[in-house]
Amino acid sequence: MRLDQIVNALQLSVLTHPIDLSEVEPTGGYASDLLSCVMSGAQRGNLWVTLQSHLNIVAVAALLDLAAIIITEGAQPDVATLEKAEQEGVILLSTPLPTYTVIGRLWELGVRNPETTP
Amino acid sequence: MSDNLLSASRVITDKVAENISRVEELAYEIRVREVMTSQVITMHPNDAMQTVLETFRQARISGAPVLEEGNLIGLISIEDLIRCLLKQDLAAPVHQYMTPHPVVVKGDDSVVEALKVFVSKKYGRLPVVDSNGHLIGIITKGDITRGLLRALERDYQSEEVRRYRASHLFEDIESERTSLILRYNIKQGDFEHGGEASAKIKRALLRLGASPQIARRCGIAVYEAEMNLIIHTTEGGVIRAEIEPHQISIDVYDYGPGIRDVELAMQPGYSTASEKVREMGFGAGMGLVNIKRCVDWMKLESEWGKGTRLRMKIYLPPPHTHTKGENSNPT
Numbered sequence: 001m002r003l004d005q006i007v008n009a010l011q012l013s014v015l016t017h018p019i020d021l022s023e024v025e026p027t028g029g030y031a032s033d034l035l036s037c038v039m040s041g042a043q044r045g046n047l048w049v050t051l052q053s054h055l056n057i058v059a060v061a062a063l064l065d066l067a068a069i070i071i072t073e074g075a076q077p078d079v080a081t082l083e084k085a086e087q088e089g090v091i092l093l094s095t096p097l098p099t100y101t102v103i104g105r106l107w108e109l110g111v112r113n114p115e116t117t118p
Numbered sequence: 119m120s121d122n123l124l125s126a127s128r129v130i131t132d133k134v135a136e137n138i139s140r141v142e143e144l145a146y147e148i149r150v151r152e153v154m155t156s157q158v159i160t161m162h163p164n165d166a167m168q169t170v171l172e173t174f175r176q177a178r179i180s181g182a183p184v185l186e187e188g189n190l191i192g193l194i195s196i197e198d199l200i201r202c203l204l205k206q207d208l209a210a211p212v213h214q215y216m217t218p219h220p221v222v223v224k225g226d227d228s229v230v231e232a233l234k235v236f237v238s239k240k241y242g243r244l245p246v247v248d249s250n251g252h253l254i255g256i257i258t259k260g261d262i263t264r265g266l267l268r269a270l271e272r273d274y275q276s277e278e279v280r281r282y283r284a285s286h287l288f289e290d291i292e293s294e295r296t297s298l299i300l301r302y303n304i305k306q307g308d309f310e311h312g313g314e315a316s317a318k319i320k321r322a323l324l325r326l327g328a329s330p331q332i333a334r335r336c337g338i339a340v341y342e343a344e345m346n347l348i349i350h351t352t353e354g355g356v357i358r359a360e361i362e363p364h365q366i367s368i369d370v371y372d373y374g375p376g377i378r379d380v381e382l383a384m385q386p387g388y389s390t391a392s393e394k395v396r397e398m399g400f401g402a403g404m405g406l407v408n409i410k411r412c413v414d415w416m417k418l419e420s421e422w423g424k425g426t427r428l429r430m431k432i433y434l435p436p437p438h439t440h441t442k443g444e445n446s447n448p449t
Contacts, residue, residue, distance in 0.1 A: 059313025
């Protein structure tokens, strides 16, 4: 499923300037608020669901080549974080929904990790 | 075009300058003469408007400079032609309908000067003159867009060339042992720049032709070490990465406070991070564990009160063989 379809289905706000979202197809997803767990567990091209919204999430997403970060519970990244994301080409999305709900909806949409799909 | 570009008279702070995009830079670098159309169709003030109509239709243009004895005296555009058509006055001469004394730009001006005029005056085209005021071309917004796209394409190709050159670095330079050393000083508490050294090392490796998997493993290992310097040291430390054709050796050292129990620090989930740092999502006690997973060899030495030294190696496969991905080796 393409990122533009995901954004529409979950009514996510796109916080960074539009890269063509229809060209991005997440390989699966990962959720954690602990950066080292993300470093260890997220796969290239994954969507990352977290309620962290500070500057360092951008570095993590850039190093791991993640598809996008979905920031949950309405947390707002500051200007420096948004600027950094623009610079690094990291897509930031946000939603008032809690992480659990977001993951549930993503799973329903078929955004699953290959090795965990029965 | 963004507002940044057009408010060029505004004082640009370092902070703003850091965020100026490549397109904006190019708008200042590229000269009008580089993107303008120099084969200009011109009209004479005594030409009939009927001639303008036919010329515009045949040449598929929407405006032309008006020249009298080589001097630019006006601009005739499709809007002028429409006014003339409404009055059914096609026999009238050009000088009755043209805009006299048109705004011009100089060939040596930055493209941004032309953009400023386009935005403030709503003109579709501008005559381009040399330093003596003689017409040398015409420029439209479309010319500028095409010029910027060409320049970006060139940028892209030059990155390809850089990458190609870098990837042959080790073949082109002969010595008993060739290596490239990258050094970064990391400041304690500098979360704002956290991850920059690792991103730079990752980029350097990709340019040198390392596989994406190797670059990613190295990026993760250096990132964790970099954040450790930022979070746990008293005054920061140094990351030194030495790249050789067969291996990457990374040496990370600091001047304190050191680790009390190295064995304990290596255990998954053990962390001494403060509550504040943990709230940011650091201090999961997984940093060293991640490093161990990503590198082929590591050695952590520390003396409490003195400092810590972490050495890591990633072995590079000989060219054209299958590489081990970081995920083929789960923990």
